[in-house]
Amino acid sequence: MEKNTPESYDALMVLSFGGPEGPDDVRPFLENVTRGRGIPPERLDDVAEHYLHFGGVSPINALNRAIIDAVRAEFAAHSIDLPIYFGNRNWHPMIEDTAAEMARDGVRNALVFATSAWGGYSGCRQYHEDIERAREAVGADAPKLTKLRQFYDHPLAVAAAADAIAAARTEISDDIRGEARVVFTAHSVPLRADAADGPTDLGGRLYSRQVTEACALVAEAAGVDDYDQVWQSRSGPPQMPWLEPDIVDHLDALSERGVPAVIVVPIGFVSDHLEVLWDLDTEARDRAAELGMAFARAATIGTDPRFAQLVRGLVQEMTDGIPAQRLGSLPMLGVDSDDGHAVQCCALPS
Template sequence: MTLTESDAVPHASPAAAAGAPHVETPVAYDAILLAGFGGPEGQDDVIPFLRNVTRGRGIPDERLEEVAHHYRAFGGISPINGQNRALKAALEAELTAREIDLPVYWGNRNWAPYLEDAVAEAAGNEHTMLLAFATSAYSSFSSCRQYREDFSRVLDGSAYDGVVTIDKIRPFFDHPGFVQAFVEGVDDAVRARLDEGVPAEDVQVLFSTHSIPIDDAKRSGPRDVDWGEGGAYAAQHEAVAAWVMDRVAQLTPAAADVQWELVYQSRSGPPSQPWLEPDVCDVIGDLPARGRRAVIVVPLGFMSDHMEVLWDLDTEAKEAADEAGLLFARTPTPGVSPAFVAGIVDLVQERLEGRPASDRAHVTMLGPAFDVCRPGCCENVRAGFKPAAAGVAP
């Protein structure tokens, strides 16, 4: 569906402004905007960073300190900024190798370098048609729409309003470049257990992702699709996990007898608020009763080894496995693997070329996802609809 001009997408390139789901005409972007979450880079940064993350919620510092100890255990340094620096450098190298002349600007929501500074730097260099890559693959408020609200917040009423345009690369949850690391990691981990003499039926694979409130999950993705209880967010993870296990079974036939399920981690809401379940540590504790001897945890919802992976999985989930007497393995995230970096540049190229949706790479029946988010997509029920770029209002 193409909308009328009065329904144009805010801050969009002319090709995306009409609101068609897929932009199938070439767009002459002049820069890439790498949009990240941000993280502290020293002990003194931890509480100010957490205040930024929880701004508007009135959470006192003593409660923030309960989360701060995760960061303090690593010297107050989140790995995420270093990972984004490495990703930026890898993207620049891949772009150069393909002779694509696009600079990469990097900005965060919650810590320096901020998105405002990245946009200002780009505009100062006369780069005003930006294609954003948000560092989260799936559809939900926190992983997609909140980034789009960030873009709108940075531009609305600023000196760049009406000057800078920001489009967004589609949700890439089922792009081959993103999923390849998970296939390789699960296959390696399953083979290792089999080589150790653990029968396939005694191995459990847990695909883990960040939990979100159920009300948010229900509203993730386009409203005109019946995604089920967990919305597009859960459906996308389930589809990718199933594809990964099918692919692993092709590579290692004995893996067909390995059981798997989708689990959640890192919930942070009040106990009275329903969030997606089951929790990864709860499931691990139940595995011995199912006859399992080994657990393989796959950080399917995560692009890189940031704090939720290092603490919630490498620390807490491993401790749960140790207490349960289970062999434990955690597979890699995509990080800056060559396949993933090449996949991001493929996603850039499909927008530069205006590649038809029918020709775009994807591994599940849910893809390829849309370039321009649909009306009402990924609502935050507590805050309502705020202005958002790269999508049709509201």
């Protein structure tokens, strides 16, 4: 694998999507998420009810703080002296405030770990936009912020997901365990946006191709010869085509085929945030129960001890120039050492 040229960095920012931490936060958070997208108020009301079902609290901030604690311990165990900061795109702590805090602390050249493993606009390019917006907000004193590469095919991520499948399989009763269907799921995006993601000379569809490759890698590691790949959490007007099939619709199709059990693997998500808790643990699980289908959901990889090791490895690719650890075959879309933007990465849809 090609090495990066080592460089001196003085901090790490963990950058994520953000989520409300109380009922009063829900509507302002959703307005941040959907600003400029023309989402009707009644749709926001529907989504707000999903959050209020869980007390108005998304678990994502708490899960990210747990990841940060684990990475701090991993850094300490390997004598890596980098303070870790936490920023979000859509809710507090906002990335602009975190970048300002870093500037006040004297940070000049920091790495950024975004809690998305993927390429594409929402999974990668938008985080570069977040970084640029934060630096502009801080002004001349803003630290340089370099986003770490995509990690969907990292060996530790693949191994953690494969072990999660094995653990979920034990939740299925012995008499039907061998008939349980493994179903990988990731966040859907509009077909037009997916077609425009990534370098056009490489065929676009960067995000969906990465998801497909990750599913194949994890299935192989888990010893799963046959599986399904589906999507979830679509939004927007019904006339706009998105990646399909939807997870709930797919459960109906499996039931018609007589499949007695399903193991759902949230391959597209690092943590159990609301789209896992609602779309999978509530809607999909409830539908499976209605169909008389046994349902087990594999854990997301963010709580696996190997996840902090993965973050450390990505950091050391930049600080020590160690080779990138990859299992996939898609073109490597990493960071450019001059401007911090990913090479050939995630062009905006035209």
